[in-house]
Amino acid sequence: xxxxxxxxxxxxxxxxxxxxxxxxxxxxxxxxxxxxxxxxxxxxxxxxxxxxxxxxxxxxxxxxxxxxxxxxxxxxxxxxxxxxxxxxxxxxxxxxxxxxxxxxxxxxxxxxxxxxxxxxxxxxxxxxxxxxxxxxxxxxxxxxxxxxxxxxxxxxxxxxxxxxxxxxxxxxxxxxxxxxxxxxxxxxxxxxxxxxxxxxxxxxxxxxxxxxxxxxxxxxxxxxxxxxxxxxxxxxxxxxxxxxxxxxxxxxxxxxxxxxxxxxxxxxxxxxxxxxxxxxxxxxxxxxxxxxxxxxxxxxxxxxxxxxxxxxxxxxxxxxxxxxxxxxxxxxxxxxxxxxxxxxxxxxxxxxxxxxxxxxxxxxxxxxxxxxxxxxxxxxxxxxxxxxxxxxxxxxxxxxxxxxxxxxxxxxxxxxxxxxxxxxxxxxxxxxxxxxxxxxxxxxxxxxxxxxxxxxxxxxxxxxxxxxxxxxxxxxxxxxxxxxxxxxxxxxxxxxxxxxxxxxxxxxxxxxxxxxxxxxxxxxxxxxxxxxxxxxxxxxxxxxxxxxxxxxxxxxxxxxxxxxxxxxxxxxxxxxxxxxxxxxxxx
RNA sequence: GCACUUGUAGCUCAAUUGGAUAGAGCACCUGACUACGGAUCAGGAGGUUAGGGGUUCGACUCCCUUCAAGUGCACCA
Numbered sequence: 001x002x003x004x005x006x007x008x009x010x011x012x013x014x015x016x017x018x019x020x021x022x023x024x025x026x027x028x029x030x031x032x033x034x035x036x037x038x039x040x041x042x043x044x045x046x047x048x049x050x051x052x053x054x055x056x057x058x059x060x061x062x063x064x065x066x067x068x069x070x071x072x073x074x075x076x077x078x079x080x081x082x083x084x085x086x087x088x089x090x091x092x093x094x095x096x097x098x099x100x101x102x103x104x105x106x107x108x109x110x111x112x113x114x115x116x117x118x119x120x121x122x123x124x125x126x127x128x129x130x131x132x133x134x135x136x137x138x139x140x141x142x143x144x145x146x147x148x149x150x151x152x153x154x155x156x157x158x159x160x161x162x163x164x165x166x167x168x169x170x171x172x173x174x175x176x177x178x179x180x181x182x183x184x185x186x187x188x189x190x191x192x193x194x195x196x197x198x199x200x201x202x203x204x205x206x207x208x209x210x211x212x213x214x215x216x217x218x219x220x221x222x223x224x225x226x227x228x229x230x231x232x233x234x235x236x237x238x239x240x241x242x243x244x245x246x247x248x249x250x251x252x253x254x255x256x257x258x259x260x261x262x263x264x265x266x267x268x269x270x271x272x273x274x275x276x277x278x279x280x281x282x283x284x285x286x287x288x289x290x291x292x293x294x295x296x297x298x299x300x301x302x303x304x305x306x307x308x309x310x311x312x313x314x315x316x317x318x319x320x321x322x323x324x325x326x327x328x329x330x331x332x333x334x335x336x337x338x339x340x341x342x343x344x345x346x347x348x349x350x351x352x353x354x355x356x357x358x359x360x361x362x363x364x365x366x367x368x369x370x371x372x373x374x375x376x377x378x379x380x381x382x383x384x385x386x387x388x389x390x391x392x393x394x395x396x397x398x399x400x401x402x403x404x405x406x407x408x409x410x411x412x413x414x415x416x417x418x419x420x421x422x423x424x425x426x427x428x429x430x431x432x433x434x435x436x437x438x439x440x441x442x443x444x445x446x447x448x449x450x451x452x453x454x455x456x457x458x459x460x461x462x463x464x465x466x467x468x469x470x471x472x473x474x475x476x477x478x479x480x481x482x483x484x485x486x487x488x489x490x491x492x493x494x495x496x497x498x499x500x501x502x503x504x505x506x507x508x509x510x511x512x513x514x515x516x517x518x519x520x521x522x523x524x525x526x527x528x529x530x531x532x533x534x535x536x537x538x539x540x541x542x543x544x545x546x547x548x549x550x551x552x553x554x555x556x557x558x559x560x561x562x563x564x565x566x567x568x569x570x571x572x573x574x575x576x577x578x579x580x581x582x583x584x585x586x587x
Numbered sequence: 588g589c590a591c592u593u594g595u596a597g598c599u600c601a602a603u604u605g606g607a608u609a610g611a612g613c614a615c616c617u618g619a620c621u622a623c624g625g626a627u628c629a630g631g632a633g634g635u636u637a638g639g640g641g642u643u644c645g646a647c648u649c650c651c652u653u654c655a656a657g658u659g660c661a662c663c664a
Contacts, residue, residue, distance in 0.1 A: 028603055041606060043644060053644075079644075080607060121664090161664060275664090302662060311590085319662040326664050355591060356659050382593080383657080419626070437626095449600065453593070454657070461599065461613075466626055468600075468612040475626045483623055512603090519603085531601060534611085541627060550623040587626080 001027055003068065004038055004083065011063040018048045029508065035075050036082030037090075037508060043079035053079035087499045090507045091560075095493055097511065098567045104514045104574060106148035113375075114152045114341055115141040117349035118267070122159045122254045123167045124192035126261050128384050128399040128457060129351070132446050135580060136381055137349040138267040139447060139526035142578045147521035152341055154271040156333065159251055160279060165232040167191050168246055169225065170198035180253050186260065186402065187253030201225055264405050266439065266580050271340075273333065279324065281332025285368070286318045294367045305364055315360050330361050338372045345375035347524065352380040352452070379524050382454035384446075399457070408438035411463040412471070416587060436582045437471050443581050444470030448530040468534055470581055473572060476537040477583040479544070480569040487550045487562055494559040502543040506564060509539045513571050517578070526579055533575035540568045 005022045012020050026041040042057045049056040054076050061074035061081050073084040097103055117137020120126060126134075137153070145151045171178070171194040180187040202225050209219035220226070235243045262268070286303050289295035295303050295317060303318035317327050324332075337346065348358060358378035365373040388397065413434040416422060422433065445462045449455050465471035499507070512532070520528040549561040576583050 026603095026606075028606080031607065033608080039607090043606075046644080078607070158664075163664080279664095300662090313590095313660075316662055321662080323662085325662065329664085351658090352592065353658055357664095359591085380592085385657095415626075419624095421624075445599095453600090456599070458599075464613075466613085469626085471626060472612090475624085479624050479627080486623065515603090523604095527601090531611090535601095538611085542629095544623080545619095545628045548623070552623095586624090 001038060003070070004040070004064070007064045007067050007071075008040060008060065010067065011060045012045060012048075015059050015063060016045070016048050029512075030082045034077065034080075034082050035073070036084045037504070038083045038085060040081040040083070041079060042076075042081050046079070057081040087497075087504070088495075090499060090504060091495055093511055094507050094564065094567060098507070098513075098571070099563065104146070104517060104571070106146060106514070106517065108150065109148035111148075111345065112150045112152070112341060112343040113144050113345040113347060114154055114337060114343045115144065115347045115349065116154045116156055116337075117141075118155045118262075118269070119158060119350070120155075120258065121163055122157065122188075122191070122251050123163045123195045125186070125188040125257065126401040128401065128404060131265065131401050131404065131442075132381060132384055132455065133349055133351070134262070134265055134267045135443055135446050136379065136451055136526065138265075138580050139529075139578060140347065140349070140379065140524050142580065143517060143520050143524075143526060143529060146517050146574075146578055149345075149521075152271060152343065153269045154273060154337070155269045156273045156275065156278075158275050160236065160247075160276040162229055162233050163195070164247065164251075165229045165236065166198040166202075167195040168243075168250055169229050169232055170194040170201065171250065172246065174201075180256070186257040187255075188257030188261070189400075189402070191250055191254050191257075198225065198229075261401055264435075264439075265401070266582075273337070275329070278333045278336060279329050281336060282324055282328035282330070283318070283322075283332070285331045285335060286328060289317070289364075289368055292368065294364070305367075307360065307363055310363055312356075312360055312363065315364075317364070326357070327361060327364075330357075331364060334361070334365060334372075334376070335370065338370070343372060343375065345377065346372060347377050347379050349379045349381070352382055354378075355380055377524070379451065381451040384455045384457050387456065387458050399459075405439065405442065407459075408442045408463060409434045410438070412437035412441065412465070415465055415471075419587075422586060433584055433587060436584055437465070437474060437587060440470035440474050440576075440581045440583075441465060442470075443579060444473070444530060447526045447579050448534070450527045451525060470576075471587075473533055473537045473576060474581075474583050474587060476540055477569055477572045477576075478585060478587045480540070480565050480572070481585045483549055483565055484562065484569070487558065489559065489562045489566065491556075491559045492563075494556045494563070496557055496560045500543075500547055502539075502546045503561070503564060506539050506543045506568060509536050510567055510571055513575065516575075520578075529575055529578050533572060533579075536568065536572060536575070540565075540572075 004027060005025050008025050009020055009022070012018055024044065026044070028039050030036040030039045040060070042060060043053055045056050046053055057076035057079065061076060064083065065071045065074055070085050070089040071083050072086045075082050115137055118130065118134050120130060141151045141153045174197055175194060178190065180190050183190060202223055205223035205225055206219040209222055210216065214222060232243055236247060286295060290297065290303065295305050297303050300320040301322070302316060302320040304314050304316055306314050308314065315327065316325055319325060350358065355378065362373065362376045365376065386397065386399065416434060416437060422430065425433065441463060446455065516528060516532045520526065547561060549558060549565065552558045552561065573583050
């Protein structure tokens with residue numbers, strides 16, 4: 001729509017002798033109830049036109065209509081100038097833009113971005129909250145790549161700390177040598193089982209101590225099992241061979257399990273960082289900060305930064321005993337990542353309970369004048385709630401990722417078999433399809449909501465395959481493919497005299513796709529893509545209902561509609577790919 | 588208590604970033620196929636955009652305020 005903007009700039013210059021830029025022009029799609037396809041909001045121009053909005057609109061409209069052969073008519077309603085663009089222009093858009101190879105393929109913008117997501121703890125399996133994180137991270141990475149960035153997907157694995165020692169200790173104590181092989185359990189689930197066992201035992205001991213007269217706080221500190229876990233952590237840090245060996249063994253179980261979950265989720269990573277490697281980093285940055293006067297040292301030796309002038313608090317960056325805290329580590333890891341990749345932007349996909357932490361971290365790095373500090377962004381997302389309330393691991397109300405995916409596939413299987421359209425599929429082909437549909441439902445359900453909002457996960461609604469869902473869009477794709485199987489495209493450039501309203505709508509929607517990608521990339525929001533592709537599928541279905549394709553007699557019209565269908569299928573496929581969702585040929 | 592986030596139809600979500608009469612899906616009613624795929628389409632009903640003020644040609648969107656929900660405010664990660 002650049003040519004409209006240019007003509008508007010020209011019109012304003014000519015009529016009112018005022019220079020404006022493209023940014024001053026508010027272009028939007030014309031609302032359905034009015035004539036035209038493109039609308040210019042002319043209220044802002046009245047400042048220098050010194051005329052009523054209507055008169056201003058008419059003058060600009062007249063100028064543009066004379067200036068551009070593509071503009072066939074215009075009308076003005078209040079401060080809205082609606083332009084009608086010729087069918088010939090839209091048909092040309094279909095062939096030379098939408099159906100061209102380069103459509104919605106952004107030029108590389110020469111910028112590199114890292115998206116860090118997933119970042120699991122290695123003491124328990126992934127749950128629904130992680131699923132939201134993983135899908136968001138993966139999709140944002142795809143969208144950024146489509147918008148022209150070079151993308152590195154990274155995963156910072158939290159593989160050390162007291163929580164890991166808890167699982168290790170409980171396994172040592174109560175495990176009887178169980179392994180994933182001996183039990184047939186997925187490794188991450190097995191380790192998670194012992195994390196739960198630890199917690200049970202810990203609670204039991206707390207109760208015992210309380211019964212013996214200790215306060216809650218005392219009991220929590222003095223329970224023998226927690227002391228043992230702490231001791232184990234110290235041994236781990238001291239490099240005790242037996243502890244390290246157990247740690248390696250159990251972590252390997254977990255990684256094998258995670259790899260399976262990631263594979264099913266369809267997410268991938270280019271680079272893994274491990275906290276066992278990075279937890280000591282950042283101390284040199286503390287020194288640097290002290291030198292630069294950004295940090296200060298208290299009498300007890302602890303190091304702080306004063307952020308009260310930024311509206312934040314004082315924050316500890318190094319303990320009085322010289323050991324690191326979370327912040328120290330994250331400063332060091334940020335530096336490490338930057339040294340590795342020199343990226344222009346660095347996205348952290350982390351839940352919104354850490355908003356404050358990242359605000360502080362980014363402020364510190366900026367104050368230190370670190371390279372890349374301006375490109376830091378916390379993609380903060382809301383928690384996932386269940387209809388019964390919050391997910392709590394200790395109360396066993398978490399939704400396990402593996403179980404969830406299994407259920408979704410099962411539901412997809414039932415529904416698909418009931419339709420009976422894929423009876424000739426082989427067994428493996430069927431399984432793939434069920435997985436595709438089940439995951440399509442799950443992914444779409446989680447991604448269609450604005451990331452920053454809390455998400456209510458209603459299991460009954462999530463397995464729904466009708467309405468505003470992933471399978472609805474997949475179905476539309478399968479339907480298009482079915483049409484294209486039955487009638488072949490033989491003419492690649494056929495034209496028609498006049499477009500039906502539904503055809504025009506469809507082309508208009510299709511042309512928006514590149515803009516949608518850019519908007520989604522700027523806002524780090526898969527939801528924008530998700531809502532767009534739903535709109536597109538609906539628009540296609542409407543077209544499909546009203547406009548016969550194969551049955552139409554006029555061969556030119558038939559060919560044109562086939563092309564339009566092919567274009568729709570292509571864009572649906574691409575858009576869904578940005579969400580990490582596959583679309584089937586039939587279902 | 589302080590800070591941040593959120594609040595839109597009965598429910599789950601949109602709204603081109605300040606634009607026209609706030610749109611979809613689910614649920615509820617009414618219609619459309621012996622088929623170009625009905626996992627679809629057309630229509631009906633459903634709203635004081637949490638409440639109240641303000642800013643302006645124009646406010647779900649910006650500002651102030653009240654209310655409600657969530658999260659954070661460790662020498663934990």
